[in-house]
Amino acid sequence: MCGIVCYIGEAQCSHIILDALKRLEYRGYDSAGIAVHGTESISVIRAEGKLAKLDAALAANPLLGTVGIGHTRWATHGKPSETNAHPHLVDGIAVVHNGILENHLELKRQLEQEGAQFSSETDTEILAHLIARELPGASSLMAAVRASLKDVQGSYAIAVLSSAEPDRIIVAKNASPLVLGLGDGEMFAASDIPAILQHTNRVIFLDEREIACIDAQGAVIETLDGDEVAREPRTITWSPVQAEKGGFKHFMLKEIHEQPRAVEDTLRGRVSVETGDVASELIGLDDIGARRIRRVVLLACGTSYHAALVGRYWIESLAQVPAEVELASEYRARRPLVDPNDLIVGVSQSGETIDTLEALKVAKAGAARVLAISNVLDSAIPRMSDGALYTHAGPEIGVASTKCFTAQLAALFLIAMYLGRRRDTLSPDKARDLLESLLEVPAMMREVLKKDEVVADTARRYAGARDFLFLGRSLSFPIALEGALKLKEISYIHAEGYAGGEMKHGPIALIDENMPVVVVMPNDTSFDRILGNVQEALARGGKVIAIVTENSPHIDALGIETIEIPACPEELAPLITVLPLQLLAYHVADFKGTDVDQPRNLAKTVTVE
DSSP states (O other): OOEEEEEESSSOOHHHHHHHHHTTGGGOOSEEEEEEEOSSSEEEEEEESSHHHHHHHHHHSOOOOSEEEEEEEOOSSSOSSTTTSSOEEETTEEEEEESOBTTHHHHHHHHHHTTOOOOSSOSHHHHHHHHHHHGGGSSSHHHHHHHHHTTOOBOEEEEEEETTSTTOEEEEEEBSOOEEEEOSSOEEEESSGGGTTTTOSEEEEOOTTEEEEEETTEEEEEETTSOEEOOOOEEOOOOGGGGSOTTOSSHHHHHHHTHHHHHHHHHTTTEETTTTEEOGGGTTOOHHHHHHOOEEEEEEOHHHHHHHHHHHHHIIIIIOOOEEEEEHHHHTTSOOOOOTTEEEEEEESSSOOHHHHHHHHHHHHTTOEEEEEESSTTOHHHHHSSEEEEOOOOOOOSSSOSHHHHHHHHHHHHHHHHHHHHTTOSOHHHHHHHHHHHHHHHHHHHHHHTTHHHHHHHHHHHTTOSEEEEEEOTTHHHHHHHHHHHHHHHHOOEEEEEEGGGGGGTGGGGOSTTOEEEEEEOSSTTHHHHHHHHHHHHHTTOEEEEEEETTOTTHHHHTOEEEEEOOOOGGGTHHHHHHHHHHHHHHHHHHHTOOSSSOTTOOSSOOOO
């Protein structure tokens, strides 16, 4: 959530920064602003609301200069307003900040006792006052920022301009993402890669408690303790086109249709049908360690949590090792029992989710082996883990995750296969059969996505509903949860997902003629039992929408609305059944006219608590 962009070079920068901020809109925000160092001083323009308002303000009062910082703010301390928007300017110091200063009240009281006067309700303004206080006695702006941050507790990614040193920008981070971009005679910094990818694909990710001084020729990176950091740039292979809508009405719809490619890219080079195995060196685990694992604990939040629930089924059935799934926020809130023979898997699209990051630190402190599943190279969670399995979904701009979810499923299936082969619970023949089918999944996904218009027709009929119920059993239960989450995220319709076996324990009381009931029921070993749930819903007047395998028995006789998927092995059905639910949520939201890509109150990456 929130977004930072910095530029220093030879070009007029205000519109470079504004354009980059637009590419970070998916992170969520409610106000925005830009600070530019002109010929004599720093000027700031801020606006509440969408970036269009900031654009209009810049058109009315252009900011001229080649050094600048910009920010999109998602309110934490202080309501959304122009006054609370970043950058904050104090005595020639301009600051933008993502994160939360945990000791902000103590710092603010101290500064007020020293005579500081605050113009906003934010914790960020405290940073500007701290740096302005330190600068007169410091050897440089970087030294002043470093001294100020030693008083700060909490998470932050910051960028600082000073009228005293107009040819540089100071950036620093702790528990909030920040990446440097290396150009030709110009430098960039941003919260996420898509913001700067149209300018450069050479990047350096800052690590925790690091600070950098950037000028037009490059960057000097140090730890907050003053130790020099040498880190080679990484080359990002995403193209800028991948971050554009590509002719689709919304990013979310584009990303739904990119899922076959995302799964293909995640599998590419990692499987061998010939040997019935998964490449060890590309999984992030070692063979000996895999045999010693006594249990697997998967930690995640939101959509990633639902992917982890599917992963648990796969790990237990294919590798026959106990598996647990925990909400990262709850795991870190207690004192979990951790064993050195545990494998702790953190699942995070961004690799920066604060609850997952902190939960993994707890696990690692208990000497467990930590494996990350992430879509972002060198993000915080992979960096602190013992191994990383990267998905290759490409940039996901829509706040509601779709292609990263199915890429996570593919990665989790590979882990289950890998463990099963190393622990001799999965025969080579069975593994070959599963891998052959897995490689066919993208083609099956493309077939399902051809039903987009069919799903849109269904969505049109039910877009006026106030409530939805989603049901599934076994591997389809997490998919029901994910379908309900997608619908509520972007359409603001109340939706709940339940295991089919729990229907009689409460949810059945809600069913009437106004309640659409979406049932995930591929032709698997749970089919007969979920069929009973359908009959119970129909008996109470419920309007059933069923995700079914082609030519499933008994379906025609029920006279219910169906969306068909191709037949596939039971183990792989979640990669297929989720697609109609994503499309249903998308089209319902589109018909309702909500902001599909940037739903209210949500942010793409939750980097503050």
